[in-house]
Amino acid sequence: MSKLFLEAVKARRTFYGLSKEIVVPADRIKEIVGEAVNHTPSAFNSQSSRVVVLFGEQSDKLWNMTKETLRKIVPADNFAATEERINGFANGYGTILFFEDQAVVKGLQEQFASYADNFPIWSNQSSGMLQHVIWTALVAEGLGASLQHYNPLIDAEVAQTWQLPAEWKLIAQMPFGKPTSVPGDKAFMPHSDRVKFF
Template sequence: MTNTFFDAVKARRTYYALSNEQITTDERIQEIVNEAVKHVPSAFNSQSARVVVLIGAQHERLWDIVKGELKKIIPVEGFQATEDKINGAFRSGYGSVLYFEDQSVVESLQQRFPLYKDNFPIWSEQSSGMLQFTIWTALEIEGLGVSLQHYNPVIDDAVKTEWNIPTHWKMIAQMPFGKPVAEAAPKEFQALEQRVKIYK
């Protein structure tokens, strides 16, 4: 199978060694995020996704916050390894995309459509997953290395305070990106026969 879309899907990988060298413009990064947020589908066209992009010093501040919050809960003897990982794999990059879902939108849908009440939080996170994948793949096409992290809820309060994030935005994930300075690890695949069934 060969086409531009699947070439991009197959090329997308997780990179844990990044530098902060600029290899595309900030305007291009914003364009990618804007297009993805606008066009990625959501249940009932709820458009509940919210995104914050942090670049340069603001990005570094995020990962300093992560280290500070983790230092409160990780034993002293184990913290150095955590700090080294954050510095080398995340803080060393060029920027970060923070993903949120607006819970006021989700709750409004729950009230309007009570039959589907339990599903709306699930659908909200599914839509966020599609958004994350879209932005991740698009950034990789630009030559950026990317990974997806989940330091929430440990960092939620500190992040909301630092960047004046509305309280009804629920943090879903953090996506650091930058110039890759090492190859991604090899990827193994399970047999498709165990994962896909077709009936005709």
């Protein structure tokens, strides 16, 4: 079992080439996200992570919004590359938005004042674990995905468009779909530079 788990972890890569072809039904995506949300750990079992899954036209709306936001700040002579990248995300079947509920974080800071400075850090760690769990699970189903960070540029419009609570802080965006390209080779630093055993 542990070998299968590590194989799934190794298979999780950044896929930029995506298509809208449905290779995994929406109900299965919902099941994966639900299970991941339930079983990914959080500090003090705070369950501060929040997720929004956008399919089809709703996902397109997100990436069009992002493109138009960037058009206002990226110099025109550099915008073609930006537009190409955003269009690549929009080519996917859907997008998962990851949030952390700041009301939960603030409540924990008030309840456990000794650890107040740590709760935002622990909240982000929990979000990172959830992102990794969902990303790995999607790839195991035959989907490709990547992790993007266009926040805080799009935060207000995202909250307004999908009528989300003000306390939900956008952390990351994960476009997903059928892979249309293969990730390149990945270089690794020597373990001796990153890991110590005693």
